[in-house]
Amino acid sequence: MTAIWPDHLFPNHLFLVGCGNMAGQMLSRWLSEGLEPARVTVLRPSGKPVADGVAVVTDYPAALPAGTTVLLGMKPYQIADVADALAPLCAADTRIVSILAGTTLAELRSRFPAARDIVRAMPNLPVGLGEGVTALFSDDATDSAARDAIGALIQPLGLVEWIADEALFNQVTALSGCGPAFLFRFVDTLARAGEAIGIPADQAARMALATVQGSANMAARAAVSPSTLADQVASPGGMTRQGLNVLDADDRLLALLTDTLAAARDRGEAMARGE
Numbered sequence: 001m002t003a004i005w006p007d008h009l010f011p012n013h014l015f016l017v018g019c020g021n022m023a024g025q026m027l028s029r030w031l032s033e034g035l036e037p038a039r040v041t042v043l044r045p046s047g048k049p050v051a052d053g054v055a056v057v058t059d060y061p062a063a064l065p066a067g068t069t070v071l072l073g074m075k076p077y078q079i080a081d082v083a084d085a086l087a088p089l090c091a092a093d094t095r096i097v098s099i100l101a102g103t104t105l106a107e108l109r110s111r112f113p114a115a116r117d118i119v120r121a122m123p124n125l126p127v128g129l130g131e132g133v134t135a136l137f138s139d140d141a142t143d144s145a146a147r148d149a150i151g152a153l154i155q156p157l158g159l160v161e162w163i164a165d166e167a168l169f170n171q172v173t174a175l176s177g178c179g180p181a182f183l184f185r186f187v188d189t190l191a192r193a194g195e196a197i198g199i200p201a202d203q204a205a206r207m208a209l210a211t212v213q214g215s216a217n218m219a220a221r222a223a224v225s226p227s228t229l230a231d232q233v234a235s236p237g238g239m240t241r242q243g244l245n246v247l248d249a250d251d252r253l254l255a256l257l258t259d260t261l262a263a264a265r266d267r268g269e270a271m272a273r274g275e
């Protein structure tokens with residue numbers, strides 16, 4: 001059973017700007033870890049309910065409670081409109097956590113000049129299960145107590161990695177933020193490849209997913225690296241080695257994944273330039 005996260009590790013008030021796929025998963029995990037719904041307000045234009053006891057608004061309140069932590073969870077291109085309405089509500093003790101891909105800390109500081117404590121966070125979708133990865137970055141202007149508090153808020157979501165250099169933020173976003181999509185595509189393609197060599201489609205889909213799930217769980221618990229585990233599957237002269245030879249020829253899997261991450265990274269850099 002999951003231990004309930006101590007109450008004092010949640011902010012007194014959490015204001016979510018946008019609560020779609022990603023912020024929705026974060027909130028779901030926080031609520032299941034004991035965050036009181038009454039301490040949360042969600043702003044979303046649709047006004048769609050989020051969870052029992054969580055206030056949903058379609059417009060900004062007149063003021064935010066003192067010491068509010070704001071989670072920016074809308075799309076990156078909406079930052080200008082959101083900041084116009086939200087920045088006047090922010091005070092020195094308003095903490096801002098931004099999950100906006102490709103939106104730099106410098107831009108956030110210029111949009112929210114009153115807020116001292118601003119942290120960039122890049123979560124991924126499995127945070128809803130407490131099995132996500134969240135990269136965090138903040139600058140020296142952010143108070144160390146605020147960094148600790150935001151780190152504690154993120155902790156129940158899964159692995160937390162502070163990034164020392166913001167220049168790497170698009171790279172880590174490509175790896176772990178976008179990564180679930182690449183893995184979902186891999187699972188789907190493994191199943192289609194199984195079908196292509198004759199396995200019934202529904203059976204191939206079940207077997208591909210269970211193989212990836214079991215292998216990931218095994219790698220997470222193993223004392224040796226995934227590379228060593230691959231060698232343990234491959235009997236000398238056997239079937240797996242022949243398959244690995246295809247993946248390894250000319251480092252083609254490495255080249256494919258490097259190109260994949262580089263394309264995602266480059267898009268983050270373009271978004272940061274406003275493209």
Ligand SMILES: NC(=O)c1ccc[n+]([C@@H]2O[C@H](COP(=O)([O-])OP(=O)(O)OC[C@H]3O[C@@H](n4cnc5c(N)ncnc54)[C@H](OP(=O)(O)O)[C@@H]3O)[C@@H](O)[C@H]2O)c1
Nearest residue numbers: 018019020021022044045046073074075076099100101123
């Ligand atoms: N999806 C991921 O895996 C992932 C991972 C890491 C980071 N991110 C980041 O998370 C952010 C949201 O992505 P998403 O995939 O969750 O998108 P999404 O599902 O489309 O959610 C966007 C949310 O923003 C709300 N919204 C729309 N217009 C708004 C406005 N003008 N002001 C305030 N809120 C507004 C939407 O409201 P309604 O609910 O009413 O439509 C919705 O709740 C992006 O910045 C993205 O870079 C996403």
